[in-house]
Amino acid sequence: MDFNRLSEHRVPPWLVIGIAVVTLWFMFAGSSASGPVISGWSGDTSMAQNAVGGTKAPQQAALSGLFSKQNSPQSTGLASDPHAQDTPWGNPTDTTRAVMTQGYGVGSHTPAAVWGGIDIAVDGDGDGNADPGGSMGAPLYATMSGVIELDPNSVPAGNHLWIKNEHFKVGYGHLKEFAVQDGQTVQRGDLIAYMGSTGNSSGPHLHYHIWQDGTNVNPLDFGAMP
Numbered sequence: 001m002d003f004n005r006l007s008e009h010r011v012p013p014w015l016v017i018g019i020a021v022v023t024l025w026f027m028f029a030g031s032s033a034s035g036p037v038i039s040g041w042s043g044d045t046s047m048a049q050n051a052v053g054g055t056k057a058p059q060q061a062a063l064s065g066l067f068s069k070q071n072s073p074q075s076t077g078l079a080s081d082p083h084a085q086d087t088p089w090g091n092p093t094d095t096t097r098a099v100m101t102q103g104y105g106v107g108s109h110t111p112a113a114v115w116g117g118i119d120i121a122v123d124g125d126g127d128g129n130a131d132p133g134g135s136m137g138a139p140l141y142a143t144m145s146g147v148i149e150l151d152p153n154s155v156p157a158g159n160h161l162w163i164k165n166e167h168f169k170v171g172y173g174h175l176k177e178f179a180v181q182d183g184q185t186v187q188r189g190d191l192i193a194y195m196g197s198t199g200n201s202s203g204p205h206l207h208y209h210i211w212q213d214g215t216n217v218n219p220l221d222f223g224a225m226p
Contacts, residue, residue: 076226078141079189088144088170088210089223097123099130104218116216117209136204138195142186150182158199173207174198
């Protein structure tokens with residue numbers, strides 16, 4: 001065997017190092033570009049029972065994606081809720097077939113101080129589970145009065161909006177599209193957006209989060225699920 005000939009075909013050490021550096025760079029760049037995932041749609045309502053600080057069983061609601069609030073006999077009455085208008089209250093789908101697919105402070109909603117919120121989708125076929133057909137394009141409503149701040153194509157929340165007032169700000173993430181303008185003043189019950197799957201999302205749903213005087217708080221403590 002001619003070892004001299006074999007040595008002629010050895011890969012130079014600098015080339016091996018170069019390939020390793022490039023490979024690591026692409027791996028890092030790929031993971032950094034995706035950013036943290038704050039929400040995921042699983043269709044598994046059992047995740048709702050893992051909620052922290054306000055545990056509730058999976059809830060059911062009206063066909064948000066198929067009927068308008070005005071025509072739906074199963075509206076939760078968000079607009080006529082007696083709570084103070086400047087305090088967030090109620091379910092942003094304003095239906096009785098809303099399903100919580102991920103609870104507060106669990107899964108991708110950790111740490112709660114940063115990513116705390118709940119994921120809400122819609123049971124479109126009445127089987128008790130969230131489904132894409134009933135969720136995609138479902139109308140979403142303001143849960144308090146305030147001023148709209150739009151944040152389209154954000155990372156990781158996709159099309160996202162805030163409703164802000166003196167003490168609270170309420171966030172809606174992964175929206176399909178907006179139904180309001182930046183700087184617009186809204187009241188509880190006003191149509192503001194449509195449910196989607198933009199940003200880092202595994203399916204159509206709403207990531208709904210509430211901040212009180214700069215602190216992330218549990219939406220379940222503010223009537224987010226009926």
